[in-house]
Amino acid sequence: MVKQQANWSPYDNNGGSCVAIAGADYCVIAADTRMSTGYNILTREYSKICKLADKCVMASSGFQADVKALQKQLAARHLIYQHQHNKQMSCPAMAQLLSNTLYYKRFFPYYSFNVLGGLDNEGKGCVFTYDAVGSYEKVGYSSQGSGSTLITPFLDNQLKSPSPLLLPVQDAVTPLVEAEAIDLVKTVFASASERDIYTGDKIEIVVVNATGIRREYMELRKD
């Protein structure tokens, strides 16, 4: 008697890549806008980036239906927080909430690979990176999604700080200026879309700094 196998899967992978880089007083979050299934493209203009709070933005790749459900959950929880505390959630607070929300579905996970970016309570850039069940870490930069294996080594080469054990202590956030970080993001996506079939079409770049949230786009290869 062989164990019965499922003849369908509740999950699908819509592909795409996300990147976030934290700076001294800004944070850059970027994702491509291609949504695919299998070897087909569903649309070239789908946003994977969601503004969760005034200074907190999330980019997620994976199964976009789960991503959308996750975004709605967080938005509703944020409203409740605002009613109770009379203020917006800070980025570290949202980071913990996201982790708890993901772990809540530990045994039927959100197929969502997230990077959270924004400014912390002191106005410094911060990036949090997650796995599908909520394990998270504060980092200086991160990438998730189908192109992450191509992007992360390049970011390591450009941004990785030496070991925190080494003196003098170096900050995780990059010393790069905002314009340099945006340039780096554009370069990184251009390279990833060369070799990753699921990454391409357009990049959506969101920049969070003291003046607010700004959005820009860049064209990528359509093939």
Added chain:
Amino acid sequence: MFRNQYDTDVTTWSPAGRLFQVEYAMEAVKQGSAAIGLRSKTHVVLGCVNKANSELSSHQKKIFKVDDHIGVAIAGLTADGRVLSRYMRNECINYNFTYESPLPVGRLVVQLADKAQVCTQRSWKRPYGVGLLVAGLDESGAHLYYNCPSGNYFEYQAFAIGSRSQAAKTYLERRFENFTDSSRDDLVKDAITAIRETLQGETLKSSICTIAVVGIGEPFHILDQGTVQQIIDTFEIAAEQEGPAAEPDAAEQSAAAADQGGSTDEGVAPMDI
């Protein structure tokens, strides 16, 4: 004469067909500090008098934002009001989550009313001791509702609840016909004037009143003290011109949408409108 025998719990009728516990709950509303509401075609304004226990304590919060398009002012047991506001906020969030659109005000007040009714028909519960003025916008325009502890609700062009609210009601009755086409700023001025009526001589300052507005293109928000004080100052410059005498026939006419609430004569049950 029979009140004391039939008022022990809410599930006992009086021989005259009244539920005294519910009527006592409505009394609690009349004891609370005043809250008023008025609406035009595009905006609704809520105002309330802030009572503080002593000079050392802070004022009670009586106006709550429920959603971008709905707000509520309460009079009576503010603790009950807080709990009901939390319920209303939850309902709005859940509806928005499911339908990706704002909860229509009319639906919300019915849910609130049904919730209040439950407490009038359970022996282990007591009615909510708070009256709510619900101000909101939906596809059919601007609305102002009054929710009673009895589980009744009414729509109004303008209304006032709480202690000394009759003075405000008299003022509003004189002016309500103009409200539909009022501008937002005139509506706010009228609200502040109505509040002043309830103070009966006490100086009107922005520290003892709170004003909130919701309108088309304007999410629900509470006006900050500075803005309110500025408007009050423009009144003082214009000088008191309003005679406190109300015309007798204006008081007898029923207001635009519904009744003005029960009178206090013994024969008529206040819920029976």
